[in-house]
Amino acid sequence: MRGRRDASAADSVTDTAPPARSGRRPGRSGTKDAILTVARRRFAEAGFDRASVRSIASDAGVDSALVHHYFGTKRDLFVAAVALPVDPDETLKPILAADIDDLGPTLARTILGVWDSENGQGIVAAFRSMIASGDTSLISSFLLQIALRDTAVRVDVPAGSGLERVGLVASQMAGLLLTRHILELEPIASMPADRLVAVVGPTLQRYLTGPLPD
Amino acid sequence: MRGRRDASAADSVTDTAPPARSGRRPGRSGTKDAILTVARRRFAEAGFDRASVRSIASDAGVDSALVHHYFGTKRDLFVAAVALPVDPDETLKPILAADIDDLGPTLARTILGVWDSENGQGIVAAFRSMIASGDTSLISSFLLQIALRDTAVRVDVPAGSGLERVGLVASQMAGLLLTRHILELEPIASMPADRLVAVVGPTLQRYLTGPLPD
Structure with a gap:
């Protein structure tokens, strides 16, 4: 804040x-x-x-x-x-503190926790209004230059792959925000966060530290 | 059409x-x-x-x-x-014809192919306007009752898990539509489709046929 x-x-x-x-x-x-x-x-x-x-x-x-x-x-x-109702520095703390081998599940748990919190509605509203107005470069800036910048540096192995890795993470998490909180697609919308973390965490981990095609 | x-x-x-x-x-x-x-x-x-x-x-x-x-x-x-510029029956053919062990990559390849085609812009426009107007139940209906219904039946193992599996697929693919075509987040936006299929295909495959938490 x-x-x-x-x-x-x-x-x-x-x-x-x-x-x-x-x-x-x-x-x-x-x-x-x-x-x-x-x-x-x-x-x-x-x-x-x-x-x-x-x-x-x-x-x-x-x-x-x-x-x-x-x-x-x-x-x-x-x-x-961008009228975010949370302070990214506070929110990102657990992610920055996580062991690199546990980054995927930690990212999923942390971000789902924010969305499901009382501030979640404000984030969904900001996100929706930016898409509606076409101000999407604000979202891109936020993702790349605030939310994922430090993580991109940590997972830049091999060198040069960091942005691709966090971009893939963004694609899965943005899709979860969309299906769970905007489209309210069942059963994703009402699935317990723990279960989502268990399913999606390994995906994020693979994007962050797994092998990439040449 | x-x-x-x-x-x-x-x-x-x-x-x-x-x-x-x-x-x-x-x-x-x-x-x-x-x-x-x-x-x-x-x-x-x-x-x-x-x-x-x-x-x-x-x-x-x-x-x-x-x-x-x-x-x-x-x-x-x-x-x-919903003003879709493609015929879902035509589009879904390769997915319905795919071997179940190759469903993830086939889904990614087919859907990315449509988005990257000349009709892609119309789909992105329809998607964006539905989010902007709040008509999101049309997207949910389309996903669950047109695009993913037959696939949900095929991957319903164990019984009852089919909708969760295709919902997870929807979350990854909706997020790709968002990051690649609406946010235009680099390097996802300009990544060759083949490379995206190679990275995201295994994710979809795991969601469709991999183990799920109890």
């Missing part, structure tokens, strides 16, 4: 916030919304890495410092822009 | 079509559109099995015979309602 907490903290100290540098002086929440709107567009067009906080601030007619003040780091801004 | 062809054939012989039975007399294409609109809603509400051609005709203010005349069988009407 770091991004969220930073944003609320900013609310309470807004008297000290640097003023917008352009002639426009929208209200505080207007400014925050404007920054989020610009950020969403920039991240979608340029991807997470190439979209700079400076360019986002400039497009929104504010100072970079104000963007950091309201939203924290660029990563926090991204999380706020 | 059967549903489509029937519909065009109906166009050319429309002089002999039975008249709408209600007082309303919309033009020919108005009637066909009205039938499709009602069919889409009925299939979404009641599912493929429980939505009857008679109830659809009645809601559209026409005779069942006219529905059959324009669209062929109930299955053809369903395919027209």
Whole structure:
């Protein structure tokens, strides 16, 4: 929840916030919304890495410092822009801590746990609205540059295969999100998470550390 | 393409079509559109099995015979309602003909082949618009009652496991459609189909005929 907490903290100290540098002086929440709107567009067009906080601030007619003040780091801004109800850093902890030979089941268990939690509905809603609006590059950025980046480095054996491995993981997990929570396809929709982990975990493990075709 | 062809054939012989039975007399294409609109809603509400051609005709203010005349069988009407650009019967042939020990790779090869064909874009568009509009029960009906029904019967070992097995297949394949064609996540998006079949085929095979947790 770091991004969220930073944003609320900013609310309470807004008297000290640097003023917008352009002639426009929208209200505080207007400014925050404007920054989020610009950020969403920039991240979608340029991807997470190439979209700079400076360019986002400039497009929104504010100072970079104000963007950091309201939203924290660029990563926090991204999380706020895609309106995720969970903090990826917290969520990804067990995955980063897992032994590499247990990465598949751990990934399945962790991600299914988030979806089945009280925050799950918000994630499904964000996912569905991004598909509906065509803002799919935000999902790709999130997957590759936030959720799976560290894992891709760990499973990059042979060298160069890491992105393919985590892409395959993404394909299975995105399909589970879709069939379990959006299509609500039975019996997947109501299957106990433990059972799904037992079935899908070995698939992910093979994608992550198993042999790949030449 | 059967549903489509029937519909065009109906166009050319429309002089002999039975008249709408209600007082309303919309033009020919108005009637066909009205039938499709009602069919889409009925299939979404009641599912493929429980939505009857008679109830659809009645809601559209026409005779069942006219529905059959324009669209062929109930299955053809369903395919027209979800606006699929391919005939599932044709598409599924190689899957139904495959040896059960080769079902996973055959499924992957066949379905990837359709998506990568000239009709693929239409399928992606239909899929995306159903997710956007929330008409997801049409996709579920299509998967369970058209695309995977016969396969579920073949892999129902132990008895009762068939739907879980094809549901897992649906989760992997829906995720591939999503990552390859909607999110366009690299390197999945541009990976040669043969390579994807080699990687994902064994996953599907395990879901279809491998051991399941108790």
